[in-house]
Amino acid sequence: MTPAQPPAPSAAFGDWHGGQVTDRALCILCPNPSPMTLDGTNTWVLLEPGSTAAVVIDPGPLDEGHLQAVVAAVAARGAHVAQTILTHGHADHAEGADRFAELTGAATRAVGRGHADLADGDVVTAGGLELRVVATPGHTSDSLSFALPADHALLTGDTVLGRGTTVVAHPDGELAAYLASLERIAHLTGDGEVTAILPGHGPVVPDAAAMVAFYRTHRAERLEQVRRALVDGAGTAPDVVQAVVERVYADVPREVWPAAAMSVAAQLDYLQQGG
Incomplete structure (x- = not known):
């Protein structure tokens, strides 16, 4: 079997710095790069053109400099944070949420x-901006995505x-849910x-269909x-x-093997359930 190949990325590792990527979406990149976070956590500032009410998605870890940078970016556009939204509860996305609420006075959802x-x-609406919540559990049980129809983006x-x-x-994440x-x-x-x-994390994906097709093939x-591996002896290992x-x-x-172990545990559970 020839392994699936991902679509050509829009930026090489280390070349992604965020910025204004659509009419409504600005990315503020958190300086927390790692094998797990890639270039860092993407904090998204969403603002309808001409509006003063911004929605911030994933303020990121408890990094005061980053949180202040997000507040400053919103203010530079003559706007305020109307709502903060978390895609899920992992610390690199959500740890700074309480402090960000203190800085902005905005509710966290x-x-x-x-x-x-x-x-x-x-x-979710704010100053003419419209976001639709799309439940996408699997990475974690609480994972959400958000459709931005005006920009045809997710x-x-x-x-x-x-x-x-x-x-x-795994165990919070679950493969059957992720595949769905x-x-x-x-x-x-x-x-x-x-x-x-x-x-x-990582650069904008301009061809969503190709990337999702790659993800599905890769998982299979x-x-x-x-x-x-189970047939070849791994199934009887201690x-x-x-x-x-x-x-x-x-x-x-090897530094990402602990994460791979979580995915393997999820895969084994999936197979045991008859997947």
Whole structure:
């Protein structure tokens, strides 16, 4: 089997610095690069042209300099933060939310976790801006994406990244849910509602359909590799997860093996459930 190849990225690693990427979407890149966060966390400032009410998605970690930079970017556009939204609760996206609320006075919205809850299909509005909530669990149980119809874009958090693939963060993350979420996003791209992806990490994806197709093929290939590894002896190893990681994820840097182990655990659970 020839491995699936991702679409050509819009920027090489280290070349992504954020900025204004659509008429309504500005990315402020947090200076927290790592093998897991790629260039850093993308904090998105969404503002309808001519409006003064901004929506901020994922303020990021508790990095005072970054949070202040986001506030300054909003102010420089003559606007204020009307709402803050979290794609999910991981620290690199959400840890700074409480401090950001102190700085802006804006409510924070997410799925649970003590915030004003959002649900699939909800419409978030601010100063003429319209966002539609798309539930995309799988990376985590609380993962949300947000359709920005006016720009034909989808803000995906960690569900689809701008470069590489994401982790299914077992046990909270679950592979069956993740595959269903990818299918849902594929429908949005097929309908033409979404042509670009604005991810939580990495550069903007200008061809959303191609990236989602790659993600779906990649997941199927990894699952088949896990099945083969189990047959080839990993299934009888003292530590099955580690044995599978060593066989299936030998092509990725060792520093991301702990994340790969979460995905393997999710894959094994999926297979045990008859997936």
